[in-house]
Amino acid sequence: MSSLLTATVVAGGLPILVFLWPAPPKDQKKGKIKIQLTKSIDQLANGDAVKFDAPKSPNSAFIMADGGGDNAAGDLAFGGFAVKDQQGKVHVLAINCSHLGCSIALNDTDKSFDCPCHGSRFHLDGTVRHGPASAPLSNLSWEQDNSDPSTIAIEGIVLGF
């Protein structure tokens, strides 16, 4: 009897679990998203950053290349910063704080990224400057467009909704 009951629960429960698992919308597809920056990377001074958003139409998001804390490789971001750190190295970072995913903002005077939610702060290269975040910001995988210096192509996804 007990095995029969177990079988019933499994037979009834499994399809429900499968049903709950989200199917991707039909028009969802991954690919490179071209982003026009307001300031081309060549023009960025050391310690300078420029914010960009994922396109609204079609509704798209960027795919994080790595992760830490609450961000993981493969997670999505709706914006990011192209930043030249004090050493002149260029980083393209996802906008989501590694603590709980709020959008970080550039603090121009302190040359840091500050999270307004729980007070985490990051250096311009994405490493942690002040908790509660314990992991660095996520990078986006990107490449510069050779023909247009103010355009970068970032790994992303068209969401399909």
Add this chain to the structure above:
Amino acid sequence: MSEEKKEGPGAATATAPKETPIIEVDGHVGHTLEPDYKRLPIGPDHILYPVVVGLALFPILMGDAGHHLADDMPDEDTHPFFPDHFWPYPIIAIVMLIAVGLLSAYVQKNLQLEPSADPRAVTIPRPDWYFLFLFQFLKLGNEFVFSIGIGTVVIILLLIFPFLDSALGPRVAKRLGWKKWPVPGRNIITGSIFVGSLVIIALLELWALAGPQFCVPWFVNSPVCGA
């Protein structure tokens, strides 16, 4: 009327056979319920009687009453549920309705919508007051420990509190040389835990309400600011 006293669900009514008239017995063993509808303020010939019968759904759903404390108490220490105990509730309902109605009319700030959700917007999500202390609590340390970690422990402690109280309480009382383990209202230990938790929650709430400019040195991630 039978003299034996019954225990458990249904005992309150089991002692009242059908045709019993109301008898005020000295030193009685339980309250005699009027078996029929004679005592209803709204009798079967009243126009509102169907409403009262409709209300019977409630006791039918609720099942038999158990043998209650009130059944063993003298009449002067008890009162009937209807109307003596019931009458404040319609008044309370109306007062609360007026209160929330006035709030919706005059405190529009919380009801007005922000712009439609846009994941690209830069905004500070600030939770409602009942989650605000948790929001502040999150800032105090490691994300996992201060959210799911401590949260789960608190939930489990809350759920099993009656068992903790009955299992550990008497032992603590014995060790302290107390005669018994009182309820939290008269217990310096469980009472203080309660008041202490409320104080912590209130402080966290005030800390958050003090705003982002209000920063306090803290053990980790110092300084921690309000929200």
Add this chain to the structure above:
Amino acid sequence: MAIPHPREIQLAVVNWLDERYPFTKAVDEALYQRVPNFANAFYYCFGGMVFILIVFQLLTGILLALYYVPDASGNPAPAYTSVNFIQNSVYLGWLIRGVHFWGANLLIIMVLLHMARVYWTGSYRAPRELNWIVGVTMLFLILALALTGYLLPWDTKAYFATEVTIKITAGVPIAPVATLIKELLQGGPVVGPPTLQRFFTLHVFVLPALIVLFMYVHFRFIRAHGIAQPM
């Protein structure tokens, strides 16, 4: 044949009903149940107030559901415009939504007060431990209702508050479990239209059904145990 007085017809109906189920007895027993005088203290009515407020929430919730559209696609999303429509165009929409909103706030206050009273007077003690557990479960159900309801207007603060909440619940250190929780709650890789649909289902169907069920159990326990004596 004389025309019977309506009263006689009603009496006949009542008698007919009574022969099939003792309705009048049930009413009589319930109404005349004796209540100890100590239960007249004002702090014993917090639970009743919670019940009344939950009834308010159910009624106003049903009314709001007549106009609300759980669709978050596009900007502004239909969900957002429908809430705006309720708030600004529907006759007395501001009142019904306001009562639902402020009632929820008051409900949380009353639940906490009720719980504090039960704790303070030791009413959770034997034989009422199970009812304490049922009550604490209902507290979390109500907080879950508050949380899922917060997203439904689909405005900016609702969106980001939900995003953070989901991140917190998915903060389990075991990565596959975290992904599982996140995907199931969000219904996709980000907070989006499927998330609203899921939260709507929880807020409107699942959680209210659960809370009504738990309330029923809570009341049956109270009816079986009676009102606890303050110790």
